[in-house]
Amino acid sequence: MKETTTASEAPAATGSDHKGHRQRLRERFRKTGEQGLADYELLEFLLFSALPRQDTKPIAKALLQRFGSFPAALAAPRERLKEIPGLSDISIDALQAVHASVIRFHKAGLEKRQVLDSWQKVMDYLQVSMGLAPVEQFKILFLDKKNALIADEVQQTGTVDHTPVYPREVIRRALELSATALILVHNHPSGDPTPSRADIQMTKKIVDIAGPLGIEVHDHIIVGLRTNVSFRSLQLI
Known part of the structure; x- marks a missing residue:
């Protein structure tokens, strides 16, 4: 040895x-x-x-x-x-x-600001905090009615290629925080941020449950090694 x-x-x-x-x-x-x-x-x-x-x-x-x-x-x-x-x-x-x-440092740029007006700061923060993580993490940015950040929480941590996500738990936490909007985020340790079929199906379930409760899902971001993908830009939301 x-x-x-x-x-x-x-x-x-x-x-x-x-x-x-x-x-x-x-x-x-x-x-x-x-x-x-x-x-x-x-x-x-x-x-x-x-x-x-x-x-x-x-x-x-x-x-x-x-x-x-x-x-x-x-x-x-x-x-x-x-x-x-x-x-x-x-x-x-x-x-x-x-x-x-x-x-x-990057997260400080999001606090007490309208997140949707600071989109590049959001992307920079997510890339720094998640782009090099060795396992999948599912994070949620909870926003108020002015789209200011209420909370930034990792909901689940999984393996190198899978994280279990429970849509009802996502919505339950949003209601606890009185959030009116969400940005879903997870990383792909493989480095390729292309959405999988499971990613798309999970996002749709969350959107379907959140809508009738007055909670909007602004986007789902997948963070890769050097780039990220937006579901909204791909017209998946």
Whole structure:
């Protein structure tokens, strides 16, 4: 059985080289911002505080090799991040806190605003929060009569290709929140946001139940790896 290197076992960088490299990277970041750093260098930078005595360059490069991109490395599940030699729980916390901050930044643009008038902000938020999720999630944006956001809730989490959705539970929660409109959202971890037959049938059931109760389903968005699909734009609603 192959042994993996833990954070405490990973070799520390040698004194002056270690400090000099970090200082040079910090100075370049201060002068140029993010555009002056390669993806692996920005990951290095993020890990400096969590791993003060380690050379974070090989860890950063291993993250990019394993997950394929900077965003995917930040969005990776904790259990998969633990597979990277040299990453401790504290350093994983640091990476996931950055990802959580990005999601919160985008979500803040939706609060107390008319969501339908901020459609690009909605798309940006959904792409950041769900586009790289490893399993399917079914989320609902609950809106009031002015189309302002009341609540943003994940209703169900499933497998890599299926999430059970119960239309009556969706409507029950809308009534609890006094929502008058909904935006349904789920992701396709495969990366392809094309609606399935089951997606279309489930959406129709929710629309049929919601309509007589005065609740409008504005849209159903499927989030893929880099793009998303709107049921309304496809004339499926």
